[in-house]
Amino acid sequence: MALNIDQDHARFRDIVKGRVRQNLRKYISHGELLGRQGKDTVSIPVPQIDIPQFRFGDKQSGGVGQGKGDQGDPVSGQEGEGEGEGSGKAGQQEGQHAVEVEVTLDDLALILGEELQLPRIEPRGQSRIMSDQDKYTGIRRTGPESLRHFKRTFREALKRQIASGTYNDARPVIVPVREDKRFKSWNTAIQPVANAVIVYMMDVSGSMGDEQKEIVRIESFWIDTWLRSQYKGLESVFIIHDAAAREVDRETFFRTRESGGTMISSAYKLCADILQKRYPADEWNIYPFHFSDGDNWSVDDTLQCINILKDRVLPAANMFCYGQVESPYGSGQFVKDLREHLGKDDRVVTSEIKDKDAIVDSIKTFLGKGR
Amino acid sequence: MTDYGTRHELPAYLREWQEKIEARARGYGLDFFPQVFEILSFDEMNEVAAYGGFPTRYPHWRWGMEYERLKKSGEYGLSRIYEMVINNNPSVAYLLEGNSLVDQKLVMCHVCGHNDFFKNNFTFKITDQDRRPPEGAEDMVVSRKDRVPTRKWIDTFANHAARVRKHMERHGVGAVEEFIDVCLALDNLIDPPNRMLEGRARPEEPDEPESIEVPKLKAKSYMDSFINPESYVAAQRKKLEEEAAKAKRFPERPTRDVLQFLIQHAPLERWERDVLEVIREEAYYFWPQAQTKIMNEGWASYWHSKIMTEYAADGNEIIDYADRNASVLSSGGGRQLNPYKLGVELYRYIEDRWNKGQFGKEWEDCDSMEERRHWDRRLGLGRKKIFEVRALYNDVTFIDEFLTPDFVMEHRLFTYAWSNRNDRFEIDSREFKAIKEKLLFKLTNFGNPFITVEDGNYENRSELYLRHEHQGVDLDLEKARETLRCLFRVWKRPAAIATLIDGRPTTLRYDGKAHAALPGHK
Numbered sequence A: 001m002a003l004n005i006d007q008d009h010a011r012f013r014d015i016v017k018g019r020v021r022q023n024l025r026k027y028i029s030h031g032e033l034l035g036r037q038g039k040d041t042v043s044i045p046v047p048q049i050d051i052p053q054f055r056f057g058d059k060q061s062g063g064v065g066q067g068k069g070d071q072g073d074p075v076s077g078q079e080g081e082g083e084g085e086g087s088g089k090a091g092q093q094e095g096q097h098a099v100e101v102e103v104t105l106d107d108l109a110l111i112l113g114e115e116l117q118l119p120r121i122e123p124r125g126q127s128r129i130m131s132d133q134d135k136y137t138g139i140r141r142t143g144p145e146s147l148r149h150f151k152r153t154f155r156e157a158l159k160r161q162i163a164s165g166t167y168n169d170a171r172p173v174i175v176p177v178r179e180d181k182r183f184k185s186w187n188t189a190i191q192p193v194a195n196a197v198i199v200y201m202m203d204v205s206g207s208m209g210d211e212q213k214e215i216v217r218i219e220s221f222w223i224d225t226w227l228r229s230q231y232k233g234l235e236s237v238f239i240i241h242d243a244a245a246r247e248v249d250r251e252t253f254f255r256t257r258e259s260g261g262t263m264i265s266s267a268y269k270l271c272a273d274i275l276q277k278r279y280p281a282d283e284w285n286i287y288p289f290h291f292s293d294g295d296n297w298s299v300d301d302t303l304q305c306i307n308i309l310k311d312r313v314l315p316a317a318n319m320f321c322y323g324q325v326e327s328p329y330g331s332g333q334f335v336k337d338l339r340e341h342l343g344k345d346d347r348v349v350t351s352e353i354k355d356k357d358a359i360v361d362s363i364k365t366f367l368g369k370g371r
Numbered sequence B: 001m002t003d004y005g006t007r008h009e010l011p012a013y014l015r016e017w018q019e020k021i022e023a024r025a026r027g028y029g030l031d032f033f034p035q036v037f038e039i040l041s042f043d044e045m046n047e048v049a050a051y052g053g054f055p056t057r058y059p060h061w062r063w064g065m066e067y068e069r070l071k072k073s074g075e076y077g078l079s080r081i082y083e084m085v086i087n088n089n090p091s092v093a094y095l096l097e098g099n100s101l102v103d104q105k106l107v108m109c110h111v112c113g114h115n116d117f118f119k120n121n122f123t124f125k126i127t128d129q130d131r132r133p134p135e136g137a138e139d140m141v142v143s144r145k146d147r148v149p150t151r152k153w154i155d156t157f158a159n160h161a162a163r164v165r166k167h168m169e170r171h172g173v174g175a176v177e178e179f180i181d182v183c184l185a186l187d188n189l190i191d192p193p194n195r196m197l198e199g200r201a202r203p204e205e206p207d208e209p210e211s212i213e214v215p216k217l218k219a220k221s222y223m224d225s226f227i228n229p230e231s232y233v234a235a236q237r238k239k240l241e242e243e244a245a246k247a248k249r250f251p252e253r254p255t256r257d258v259l260q261f262l263i264q265h266a267p268l269e270r271w272e273r274d275v276l277e278v279i280r281e282e283a284y285y286f287w288p289q290a291q292t293k294i295m296n297e298g299w300a301s302y303w304h305s306k307i308m309t310e311y312a313a314d315g316n317e318i319i320d321y322a323d324r325n326a327s328v329l330s331s332g333g334g335r336q337l338n339p340y341k342l343g344v345e346l347y348r349y350i351e352d353r354w355n356k357g358q359f360g361k362e363w364e365d366c367d368s369m370e371e372r373r374h375w376d377r378r379l380g381l382g383r384k385k386i387f388e389v390r391a392l393y394n395d396v397t398f399i400d401e402f403l404t405p406d407f408v409m410e411h412r413l414f415t416y417a418w419s420n421r422n423d424r425f426e427i428d429s430r431e432f433k434a435i436k437e438k439l440l441f442k443l444t445n446f447g448n449p450f451i452t453v454e455d456g457n458y459e460n461r462s463e464l465y466l467r468h469e470h471q472g473v474d475l476d477l478e479k480a481r482e483t484l485r486c487l488f489r490v491w492k493r494p495a496a497i498a499t500l501i502d503g504r505p506t507t508l509r510y511d512g513k514a515h516a517a518l519p520g521h522k
Helices: A005-029 A105-116 A150-164 A210-230 A250-255 A264-278 A299-313 A333-342 A356-367 B012-028 B042-050 B061-075 B101-120 B122-127 B153-171 B173-185 B192-196 B221-227 B230-247 B258-265 B270-291 B293-312 B315-329 B339-356 B360-365 B369-373 B382-392 B395-402 B405-410 B432-447 B477-491
Strands: A041-046 A063-066 A099-104 A129-140 A183-193 A195-203 A233-241 A245-248 A284-292 A320-325 A348-353 B035-040 B084-086 B091-096 B413-419 B424-429 B451-458 B463-468 B495-501 B504-510 B515-519
Touching: A005 B042, A005 B061, A063 B432, A105 A210, A195 A210, A195 A264, A210 A233, A210 A250, A210 A284, A210 A320, A210 A356, A233 A250, A233 A264, A245 A264, A264 A284, A264 A299, A299 A333, A320 A333, A320 A356, A333 A348, A348 A356, B012 B035, B012 B101, B012 B293, B035 B042, B035 B101, B042 B061, B042 B084, B042 B091, B084 B101, B091 B101, B101 B122, B101 B293, B101 B315, B101 B382, B122 B192, B122 B270, B153 B173, B153 B270, B173 B270, B173 B477, B192 B270, B258 B270, B258 B451, B270 B293, B293 B315, B293 B339, B293 B382, B293 B395, B315 B339, B339 B382, B339 B395, B339 B405, B395 B432, B405 B432, B413 B432, B424 B432, B451 B495, B463 B477, B477 B495, B477 B504
Parallel strands: A195 A233, A195 A284, A284 A320, A320 A348, B035 B091, B463 B495
Antiparallel strands: A041 A099, A063 B413, A129 A183, A233 A245, B084 B091, B413 B424, B451 B463, B495 B504, B504 B515
């Protein structure tokens, strides 16, 4: 049965639609979102339209609350005042403020996928490996007290007492002895999973500033979120490079600021080595992403890059993505070279990211192919 | 009512409980309209809730917005609607399909409390649809003992929906909806106290007594008709009368029912006028609920606790019941006061005081803490008193009369205010006086500023001039500007509002193109 409300709801969505898209861009472009990320959840605002009325200004008025605390203590449960965009646009009919809803990363990925119309990824057929999963479905006679199964234990004790005639209807006390005890235990299930690995490579040479890194950070968060929603087991590898490349952990990846020249081939070479050693192509879906300002050291090195990609990386990878952030120092030549040599290969995706607002389009370019 | 009544009938075991609970409630003295319970699925519940409890409302996007919010917060497990009841005769209430029996019983008990309140609290008389007496009949408000009022609001709201739909068919959904948005921006500008009196015979207003005296030239009586000829005097009188009419104010005295003023005087299309009437009618319908939030929820909570614990909850349900009850009444430590909690505690407090005879001059005059603590006259008037209170008070008078320093201390109330230094809300005071003042201020006019239409022909340019009766808190300027824009849309001429900003008299004005903030008032 179609509900009456569906029409009203559809109209609300329509009104918001133009806005939602911009809003989403704003969240995505908003580095803060990462900061408020809980264990598995992120809070995202639900659009809400406020019809204006003659109302009191809030801050002046305050109110009455209940609970402990001394004068001057902060009041909990504050409205997200900082979030509401104080839209001073006179031409707009409604003001807008955001109500926040905690959303799991899976849902976030769904929303992202919906908004950007990302296709679901088809895992490559051959890349199946098995994984063991333990589930507490069994019962054992021995085990730690913490896993004792109360009901089963009780039942066993009851059974024993009735059988041995020590059960007393008038005083139904059940005392389990050691033999009565039952414990939960696990069974191991073997399941096939499609695994994926993302290799993030970033240029940390002198020309990459904080703003450029921020862009990379936000973009990798969203790529990570999306791919995580598509693959159960997702691993990440982080590589930074200037003139030489090294593998680092996540923290270092986003924090490091080096200086010096740029030899992109060093990163590609390391990437290829890692893939070969740890992630055989027939078991893994492989996603190398490389971010740089496109200012490579020499033409020779660029040619070497292209060879490594062609011979070692591309055959293994689902696709190869190159994002070029704009920096005031770089020449931005690398993306042109890539396109010239590998432009015809549809496993190679390139994108230029001018500023934070361009992140959305760039994600769409990267993930829009459904590989 | 549409087919809701038949499609969502209660299963037999719940109907049985309904009868039992209602009988018990009546035994306590609760007095309610016949009750119809309907059982709804999660989606239907959200839909009806989005519509403010009604199965049919006029089409508008904001129901959709509400629906989305409810649905999302339901799905993410943030909140769930347990109970919904509408002030209607017969009363209609909804149960959520799949709730446990203890939940359903709790809701039924709670609803009995609400319905008793709807029927008996004086503020809800405003929703009696037969309130206005037929021509010549005497004052209905006074003579309404034992009268069963007509409150067919479900039908009325469905009719409103049909009216608005008709306009939408003719003028387009977009145009009508846009106009509804405009109306909604103004729908807090109504005058409920005045409407309460509408049914009452007005005191006779003195007829225009002063006939206008035309100044004459002095003349002897036999010369008078020559020096002041009849035709001249008549012409003069007419001229003076016209001038007097012109000087007459419009509206004659400032009115708080801005919507009514606009319906009567704004240059509106017929359909626009009709939509505005619908909005006004519904605004009045919801007003009493806003005005008695604390009392109403407190009353319902009081009775669900009573009936559940003394009667309806089984021994094995009592823990579940306690869990639900605790979550309903929790104040969460946040900055919002839970009206359920405040209300129920105040009723219990009143009941206790009247049971022990802690009232009257003797009690007020008693200064000995020791004596007060052990004061118990065993009067047992508590129950009677709270029934009286639920009939004769609204939130403002309720708090004003029964919130005492003892109560405030016991329940750890405080006031909070915005701290500019720390950029957050902070606890401001635990002084009884400050708390009570703040609470009352929040409740008066349900936190709406008092705004009147002062002049519909300001500066003789048929501009609209409103006045905000400033009581210490400024208007939200951004919203005020947007609202002026809506007023302009309705009035079609510049609109202005006189208010104070940071203590300075200021007139905000919108002329259709630009906003201005002019110093001073007219």
